[in-house]
Amino acid sequence: MNMKRRDFVKAVSIASLTPLAMKLNELNKITNGFLSTSKMPVLFIGHGHPINAILNNEFTQRLAKLKNEMEKPNAILMISAHWETSGTYVSTNPWPKTIYDFGNFDNRLFQIKYEPQGNPSLAREVQGLVDKTNIKEDRHMGLDHGAWTVLKHIYPKADVPVFQLSIDYNKGPSFHYSLAKQLSSLRRRGVLIMGSGNIVHNLYQTIWNDINATPHSWNLEFDNKVKNMLNQHRFDDLVEYQKLGAAARLSIPTNEHYLPMIYTLGLAESDDEIEHIYEGYQYAGLSMRCFKIG
Numbered sequence: 001m002n003m004k005r006r007d008f009v010k011a012v013s014i015a016s017l018t019p020l021a022m023k024l025n026e027l028n029k030i031t032n033g034f035l036s037t038s039k040m041p042v043l044f045i046g047h048g049h050p051i052n053a054i055l056n057n058e059f060t061q062r063l064a065k066l067k068n069e070m071e072k073p074n075a076i077l078m079i080s081a082h083w084e085t086s087g088t089y090v091s092t093n094p095w096p097k098t099i100y101d102f103g104n105f106d107n108r109l110f111q112i113k114y115e116p117q118g119n120p121s122l123a124r125e126v127q128g129l130v131d132k133t134n135i136k137e138d139r140h141m142g143l144d145h146g147a148w149t150v151l152k153h154i155y156p157k158a159d160v161p162v163f164q165l166s167i168d169y170n171k172g173p174s175f176h177y178s179l180a181k182q183l184s185s186l187r188r189r190g191v192l193i194m195g196s197g198n199i200v201h202n203l204y205q206t207i208w209n210d211i212n213a214t215p216h217s218w219n220l221e222f223d224n225k226v227k228n229m230l231n232q233h234r235f236d237d238l239v240e241y242q243k244l245g246a247a248a249r250l251s252i253p254t255n256e257h258y259l260p261m262i263y264t265l266g267l268a269e270s271d272d273e274i275e276h277i278y279e280g281y282q283y284a285g286l287s288m289r290c291f292k293i294g
Contacts, residue, residue: 063153074190080146180266195260200287215281
């Protein structure tokens with residue numbers, strides 16, 4: 001018998017009172033019973049500086065509204081700029097911990113614990129969906145700051161299971177675009193797939209002492225070019241970003257923050273509309289653009 005979502009939440013609450021082995025067994029039973037659902041959207045979030053985790057600004061206020069604009073997902077698959085690996089991995093850690101993968105910008109950041117449950121069952125399903133590459137398990141991965149600094153605002157109660165897919169730094173953008181296409185069935189399993197990076201991310205030309213610094217002209221140029229291409233569904237051109245001129249080269253000196261967006265484009269279907277849910281800039285060299293597909 002299929003399980004309704006309120007029963008899932010109740011079962012997880014009960015499981016939290018039992019020993020670890022029983023918890024894992026119950027979670028596997030529950031996730032195997034997830035209903036097919038209406039198609040979940042896909043999100044790309046420009047996460048910017050870790051300090052956004054503790055700021056109350058237009059960006060974080062916009063993130064906080066998202067949970068009321070979407071059906072609550074069964075789980076979240078996060079593709080973050082901050083989990084790069086040789087080969088592709090999926091996290092099967094049932095209880096991922098908060099990772100503080102940054103310098104000591106502000107001691108308050110280290111007081112935050114964002115620790116939802118993982119979802120090993122769905123993570124292993126990802127392995128079966130993909131034949132583009134051999135996806136390996138990582139049983140110890142926590143949540144990097146590309147994940148938790150964003151999710152903290154969207155689902156502050158940490159009441160949605162989260163698992164991550166790594167980015168293989170040996171592969172080019174077309175590989176990641178094709179791999180993402182093989183994950184599309186998860187959208188109908190109640191899985192919210194989220195890419196977390198930045199369309200423009202040039203740390204060499206940031207103005208670190210001013211979050212509201214006037215953005216560089218090439219930042220504005222490339223961010224708006226990407227917006228227009230997204231609106232026209234010119235995804236192939238965005239995958240081949242190296243051909244998009246000098247502003248693209250300045251905006252993407254390294255592509256780890258751009259690739260999470262490529263994953264979201266691979267998950268788009270022909271009938272999906274694109275909504276720009278936030279537009280803005282920080283520290284002159286970062287675009288904070290966020291959009292929703294579907």
